[in-house]
Amino acid sequence: MNGGLYRSTHAAPDGNPHRQEGVTVVSVDDQSTPTAAGDQALPPENLPAAGGGSGGTAGQSAIMAVGSLVSRIIGFVRTALIGITVGKVVGDAYTSAQFLPNQIYELLLGGILSSVLVPLLVRRRKSDPDGGQEFTQRLLTFAVVSLGIATLLVVSLASVITAIQSGSDTSPAYRELVTHFAYLILPIIFFTGLSGLAGAVLNVRGHFAAPMWAPILNNIVVIATCGLFLLVYGSQKELTPDNITTAQIVLIGGGTLLGIVVQALGLMPALRKVGFRWRWKWAPRALGLREIGQLAGWMLVYAGANQLAVFLLVRVLSDVTGSDSSASILAFNNVFLLTMMAHGIVGVSVMTALLPKMSAAAAEGRYDEVSADLSRGIKLTSAALAPIVVVYAVLSAPISVFLFQGGRFSNADALATGDVLTVAAFAVIPLSISYLCTYAFYALQGNKTVALINLAVVAVRIGAYFLLAEVLKQSLLAAGMTAANALSYLISALISLAVLRRRIGRLNLGSVAASLARVAVAAGVAAGLGLLVLHLLPGGSEPDGRIEALVQLIPTGAVILIAYLAGAYLLRVREVTQVVSMVRRKIGR
Structure with a gap:
């Protein structure tokens, strides 16, 4: 049950908001529709059959894997550069503004695209005499018109939306800066939708590489924008809502918009390659919009609840903006990206x-x-994520300093981000387990169940946001919001497991609990040794620069990994011993 910000084109580690974190959701709560397995995209038309060379399924998978890895790395460079380029306060305003198109896109199209439109396109491609060409043309025409109208409406209301989202304690200059960024960034809604629709058409036709690689173009444009900003304006003078110029706002905001425009245009050659030519066909009555609306209803409930939580989160953290050495929206988002990277x-x-x-x-x-x-998925995921959890918890400060410090993002800002990462470490495993349960419901065609569980989880999350906002001081607020997310993931997993047990029977939870206990012991030993090594290295818990942070990261990270693998092997954590045995066999060969 997603509670974060990763779906944004700008927030996602790889810049791709359409992939649903790597899995296309294809099931709906309609027993008359084909199963999820039956609604998967058709085999690639332009690829040789299995065994016919590297261009087959294995080749596509390899291309996707490489694209995902490269995209995530470049996306993280982009995210770090934003803070380095504009600093903490202006970075907060920029991040607040870019959440807006993501939230609105998710409500308009995001979840519906993967859970309803993709399987619908697949079915029409299989059943229609023309392979679904006519239906796809009509759907794209209607979607483009709808997105265009919605985008114009939202942009016209930018000042109202940002005023509601900004916290009550923010300054007028800060709110005005968010609004200025919003006017430039909100048109992203249209191009994000266009990119998502093009990606869906490609996926349905068995072409996955272009949608995986296109976000790299987006990230490169934004990285180039940051580089140009630093070249023209330098990195020494502190930027604030009061002294940032119109030209600087236009450069950063316009570069962000240009990035998603390039991403959308970058998919057009791939569409032509698979034989699809978009033509204007306005015929909304022929689309069966009532059926689409019925199928999309529960996904709208799911997306609406999540976006309400994000909206309130941004409002709460806006009150921290401007506080010295306090992690706020930009830091929270940076940490969330690290969490989602491990999960991804x-x-x-x-x-x-x-x-x-x-x-x-x-x-x-x-x-x-x-x-x-x-x-099996819970045990494997937990065993694989445990060393990452330990690294995030023990090395949170050097990780944050190494990744984010520089330019206008000070050492104090980076260390405050590290405090949030320490808390976020404990959200990683509950997050992935909750997602595993969600996808089990999707396999059972349980979108309605997922939406109802999510309503309860989001209610807990929002309640925790407001409670922690009242009791915590500002310097701990971002960490508190992260803790609220972690709590909601845990509750989501527990509720989901209880419901799944009633629906499908015994879940082997005793075996899962025993495996998790062994993993926890191995992780605890690794954490203890990691803290000992970190204590002996220069810089202690507060490295003052990238070099010192790197000196801490390499040896301590190596000790943590070796200690965890050794502990898990001795404790016979099956999932880890299987991997170790496989590696030993490969080395032996």
Whole structure:
């Protein structure tokens, strides 16, 4: 049950908001529709059959994997550069403004695209005599017109929206800066939607590489924008809402908009390559909008609840903006990206492997196999994420200094970000487990169940936001909001497991608990040794620069990884020993 900000084109570690963290959700709460497994994208038309060379499925998977890795790395460079270029306060305003198009896009199209429109396009491609060409043309025409109208309306209301979202304690100059950024960034809604629709058409036709690589173009444009800003304006003078110039606002905001425009245009050649030519066909009545609306209803509930939580989160953290050495919106978002990166590397990989199997088993009523796959996924994900959790918790300060300090983002700002990362470390595993449960529901065609559980989880999250905002001092507020997210992930996982147990029967939770206990012991030993090594290195818990941070990261990280692997091997954590044995066999060969 997503509680963060990663879906934004700008917030996502790889700049891609359309991928649903690597898995296309294709099931709906309509028992008359095909199963999730049956609604997967068709095989690539322009690729040789399996075994026919590197261009087949394995080749596509490799291209996607490389694209994802490169995109995540470049996306993180982009995110770090924003803070370095404009500093903490202006970075907060910029980040607040870029949440707005993400929130509105998610309500208009984000979740509906993957959960409703993609499977609908797949079915029409299979059933229509023209392969769904006519239907796709009509759908794109209607979507482009709707997105255009919505974007114009939202841009016209930018000042009202930012006034509501900004905290009550923010200065007029800060609110005005957010509004100025919003006018430049809100048109992203249209181009994000266009990019998402183009990606959906490509996925349905079995082409996955271009949607995976296109966000890299976006990130490169924004990185170039930051480089140009630093070249023209330098990095010494502190930027504030009072002294930032119109030209500087236009450069950063306009560069951000240009990035998503380039991303959308970058998908056009791929559309032509798969034989799709977009033509204007205005026929909304022929689309069956009532059916689409019924299928999309529960996804709108899900997305609406999440975006309400994000809206309130930004409002709460806006009150911290301007406080010395206090982590606020920019720092919170940077940490959330680190959390989602760990989840994306491990959790999404496990989901990608398990979802087709679980969907097929659920469609045939083999719930014992669904249960076994879910239990296996939880154990594997937890064992793989545990050393990352330890690294984030023990090395939070040097990680933040190494990644984010520089230019207008000071050492104090980076250390404050590290405090938030320490808390976020404990959200990583609950986040991935909650997502595994969510995808188990998708395999069971349970969007309605997911939405209802999410309502309860978001209610807890929002309540925790307001409670912690009242009791915590400003310097701890971002860490408190992160703790609220972690709590909501844990509650989401517990509720989901309880509901799944009633729906599919025994979940082997005893075996899962035993595995988690062994993982916790191995992680605890690794954390203790890591803290000892860190204490002996120069800089202690507060490194003052990248060099000192790197000196801490390399040896301490190595000790943590070796200690965890050794502990897990000795404790016979099966998931870890399997990986170690596989590596030993490969080395032996």
